[in-house]
Amino acid sequence: MITHHPGEDLLALYAAGSLDEANSLAIVTHLTLCPACRAVCDDFEALGGALMDENSADTLKPDALAGTLGMIREARSEVTAISVPQRSAAPTAGASILPLPLQYYVGGDLAVARWRTLGPGIHHMPLITDGAATARLLRIAPGRSVFEHSHAGNEITIVLRGSYSAGGEEFRRGDLEMADGSVSHRPIAGSEDICVCLAVTDAPLRFGNWIGRLMQPFIGI
Ligand SMILES: [Zn+2]
Structure with a gap:
């Protein structure tokens, strides 16, 4: 049971490719073990795609994020999963403990x-x-x-x-x-x-x- 997670701000930066290599490794390591945070990253990746499709980033209003994120959550079934390895938190027998x-x-x-x-x-x-x-x-x-x-x-x-x-x-x-x-x-x-x-x-x-x-x-x- 994972009880400590990164903030949504950090997950958004990861999903946008804004983190350096070392911090990206930290987040992807957590994501391989945490389905809840993978779901949040799914939202942000879809958000980024939706905004890129419809807007120029420089003309976005501050409430664009909340509005688009809400729409994305309603349409969760259409969200494409982030491409990280899907693993449970508990390592299976004989499996590496390293993601x-x-x-x-x-x-x-x-x-x-x-x-x-x-x-x-x-x-x-x-x-x-x-x-x-x-x-x-x-x-x-x-x-x-x-x-x-x-x-x-x-x-x-x-x-x-x-x-x-x-x-x-x-x-x-x-x-x-x-x-x-x-x-x-x-x-x-x-x-x-x-x-x-x-x-x-x-x-x-x-x-x-x-x-x-x-x-x-x-x-x-
Ligand atoms: Zn998490």
Whole structure:
């Protein structure tokens, strides 16, 4: 049961292709495990197509988004599914715990991951360094805590195996935690298993194209 999800603003940016590679990997990793967020992305992809068909982005009014999104939700049966691998949150016996997009970056399953030591009981494997944005796998021994830290930019963490707790909340497979510069936390891995996460840190999100600018008034709702 996934209980922590990305905001709709982030899903819209992903659907519009506005995120950098590292943040896109974070979102697609969550989408492969979360049917609810895949459905939201379906809406945004259809929204983008509908707006592109009917309007010039520069002439859109702010309420165009809400109106079009409402129409799309009514016509959900006609929405084309986003082309990400469809997988349940629980890995089947013998299956990789890594969603397919992550296997591409790792070069296979966890067994082939090339871990580097970060500290006692903590390892990482950098996957993407794209300007200021980086994506890495983290492996934390059972019960071990990561040093307390805050963030210069945004940090997205998605649990792939085991669990961790931070800020009084527990995060399990598929859960996505967002943290920004206002958050100082000290994640602690669950005692039952190692905890493997995908962690992405970045510079501020880019709003370089039409859907990003369109969405900005709605962000934070
Ligand atoms: Zn979700």
